[in-house]
Amino acid sequence: MRSYLLTSCLGAVAFLAVGAANANEELIKLSQNPGDWAMPAGNYANTRFSTLKQIDTGNVRKLQVAWTFSTGVLRGHEGAPLVIGDVMYVHSPFPNVVYALDLNNDGKILWKYEPKQDPNVIPVMCCDTVNRGVSYADGKIFLYQADATLVALNAKDGSVVWTAKNGDPSKGETGTSAPHVIKDKVIVGISGGEFGVRGSVTAYDIKTGQKVWRGYSMGPDSDTLIDPEKTTSLGKPVGADSSTKTWEGDQWKIGGGATWGWYSYDPQLNLMYYGSGNPSTWNPKQRPGDNKWSMTIWARDVDTGAVKWVYQMTPHDEWDFDGVNEMILAEQNIGGKQVKTLVHFDRNGFAYTLDRTNGELLVAEKYDPKVNWATKVDMNKSSPTYGRPLVVPQYSTEHNGEDVNSKGICPAALGSKDEQPAAFSPETGLYYVPTNHVCMDYEPFKVSYTAGQPYVGATLSMYPPPGENNMGNFIAWDARTGKIVWSIPEQFSVWSGALATAGNVVFYGTLEGYLKAVDAKTGKELYKFKTPSGIIGNVMTYEHGNKQYVAVLSGVGGWAGIGLAAGLTKPNEGLGAVGGYAALKNYTALGGQLTVFALPGRE
């Protein structure tokens, strides 16, 4: 088995000697081998489901810590390590250290890469100095640095193969997301929606680092790679200038629509799926129009970047309900029909089920009953507002106007879910979703654009829904019907990515630092363990020496933990999160650690 792995006689360093043309095939093979965790989400479908089942509902209570590793970096640790053969690749927040660890030797450091970056990038990172992980293909590890430099490292020794500058931090453009390798390309987005960047996704050749294509979130069709006739939205061609005509003047040039989520890919359709973020500024009064294509689900051809379809979830955003959250691909029977679904849990509190072949909207339901800014998404195909959320005027910050504090909006700006990715189990047919259960007061104000300066234009405060104490829930969701199957309350937002396994165990982490394992069918808690620091990393699993391991990065931070991470204490700081999550300091302190779990017994 694993005959495609060449293991050096020095041991431990496994790499793949295949051509770039086969990178896609190589990655698909690796992602099908449950022993590896070769992509940020485990597979192209972004299901974060593993067929490993040595750890199951019957024995998970016996789980124990096998080994641990400190990254040497504090602040928020999002993302997850990769495992390719005998090597684990671990990343850190800024300064974005990458370690290759020897799984045959309790994580001995095979190599370490630490980029030299201008620390001036830190102040233009809105929501902690996070990085969501590295990608692998073609014998290379791809790291997307905070300073928006994409670097390809030799997976054997960490040496730099090539670098590509994808953005300019002096304009507020930064890198926080994991790069995604699809076919012979490595694809990255951009962060900086709070600084008036113009979002884009860009594909680079994995061999050379040469730019192949770039598709912007907004602007002329030539920039967005939208075809007025062929690109559809809810089944209809979008028409010419579909983006620019929804903006006033040149505002689209600083229009946001950042692209820092988890991308998925359907090899059969050759389409990649991702979401674009909030329009800039957050003050809706300053940017009339639908602000397309911010807040949009995108389907792009991977070879050319050409847009197959788009669906804007939150036209003319008034709450910072970024659309960047991941798209999870599966096949599901909906209304008696087998559908290639795309499921997306949006910041705006609605969970969307679409037909990913054509962008048809199938289900759009609230996945937190407290969501109040819109009554529903209009599902009436003959309605002029078909596919749009029906906004409640009381919670419309545009309607209430500048310098008016709109109170009691649910969810808060960080959404019913943020970047923390959900998982899908084909065995239960359910989605496991780490959620925020947070409301806000939101006061827009006029702001001027200056390159590299915050372009937010709103003051926020966040808090749990009135009368409740829990700021998060971990839920199981049926995307066929749009219903919550079970829900586990958590004191704080669940800012960790979920993992589902064939052992019918679902894992997630909490901001207090617990790794928890629950029954996939019932949500019953089966195991918990207090890791060194709050968890905002994503749980992953791999097999080594016939033993299943579960691993997660601890390191409190991210938007929810920005108060702790950056030492902020004023309640409105951190885009409103500092006050809301102030109690977190009673549970955990900064850290940066990997904890690896396994069942007892010999390898």
Next chain:
Amino acid sequence: MRSYLLTSCLGAVAFLAVGAANANEELIKLSQNPGDWAMPAGNYANTRFSTLKQIDTGNVRKLQVAWTFSTGVLRGHEGAPLVIGDVMYVHSPFPNVVYALDLNNDGKILWKYEPKQDPNVIPVMCCDTVNRGVSYADGKIFLYQADATLVALNAKDGSVVWTAKNGDPSKGETGTSAPHVIKDKVIVGISGGEFGVRGSVTAYDIKTGQKVWRGYSMGPDSDTLIDPEKTTSLGKPVGADSSTKTWEGDQWKIGGGATWGWYSYDPQLNLMYYGSGNPSTWNPKQRPGDNKWSMTIWARDVDTGAVKWVYQMTPHDEWDFDGVNEMILAEQNIGGKQVKTLVHFDRNGFAYTLDRTNGELLVAEKYDPKVNWATKVDMNKSSPTYGRPLVVPQYSTEHNGEDVNSKGICPAALGSKDEQPAAFSPETGLYYVPTNHVCMDYEPFKVSYTAGQPYVGATLSMYPPPGENNMGNFIAWDARTGKIVWSIPEQFSVWSGALATAGNVVFYGTLEGYLKAVDAKTGKELYKFKTPSGIIGNVMTYEHGNKQYVAVLSGVGGWAGIGLAAGLTKPNEGLGAVGGYAALKNYTALGGQLTVFALPGRE
């Protein structure tokens, strides 16, 4: 049981409502309760022995991690937490954060104290920004900050009760050691032997923070609190001006003799025992004479500071063989006689057994066979060099002269052991010693004194003994005979403090980050676990809910790990340690975590 503990109805916060006059009695009681770990060393005798035996040689292999905690601070974590009732007190290196953690709730943070200190103290800390822990008495937690401020905190809420300024960082005076509470006094020393400080120990009233007495390591008898007639050395009165007459002119005023070790105390004799460090500068040519009382074991009356006896181990130091290492008190049968012994493993590579009632030298033998700078300690009472090491001219840096590189001296400046404390088991009668197995080249050069600037005057490089790879050994030592009973080679210096238990298990940590458990009788390895970062903390144990726990701080650093901790890369930096320990970067990265172990099963 534990009827002397008042537990608040809010739970978790246990404190002791006893008068200051009883602090000593209170601490002795607490130290006799194996459930608590109430002093830095577990008890006044500095044995680091626990009578707990739930974890034993038969089951220790089943040990697993119960919970963990990140301190939020990187760099070297020396020392150990305290446990008093239901609360654990954890400290960190600079900025010297103290946490009170709730043992009933997986280490929930009851309170946190973070002093505000001028970061300019960092450059005057020779050997990482370490702190060796807090002390408890009379409802207060005592912290000795890096800036040499001693602070008393209310153990219930972390509020400041009093502070006392014990030194001046602008002169190179810093605090790194744990305070020691004895009777109604809290006693601290001073660090800064590399900056020409004049060492002292100072006693403060635990109620008020008022200074009670101070005894200097050098200077007039009125400063040292030496009585020319009553204070003895090797059985004889030391005579008048015993210190000043061994220095040229006023050199004693910048003469070193720092006092940053672990102090012990004999309640029956009312004597405290500690060691003084190197004379300043390291260049021996610049300071003729024996440089008394640097490099000395001290016995002082706790009430007055009066000196009962002294013994200078390394007169006129030429190698930085500080005498600060701990004094371990026990009763042992030596030559058919029951003796109140004091055992001390000195940096100079000799292990000393003395009668602590009078300072009589009983045994002085090398505890690393590679020690070569002296052939032996002269044990001939009628010899004029009685009690002195017989120095080998080849390894005498004074003899070889300034600007001459004396090569191949063993041990290196950091000694056959440094601050990492040994343990003693009364059940085996053996001492368990974490050692360095390192040699050096040493080149003295002329240096001028400037307050607050390094006053070292030597360039060093360190390396394992020629032909060997292991830079450390963990040994069992028979102090009655002065012989190694067993020895476990370790790749790096064992810079973690040892713990011995009645389960006949001995614990220690390694610079790679392993916690190891070995059989007290045979040294056989029974368990190991890779913690997040290199261990230079001291292993401790406690009982909670009828379950025995073992805990240790990870966080690589200290002198041995200074290259990693401070990001130094030139081999001669870090007083010679950077090059010697360069390979450490292949095993671990910076961290700051507590790992708590227990056997599986319910509480």
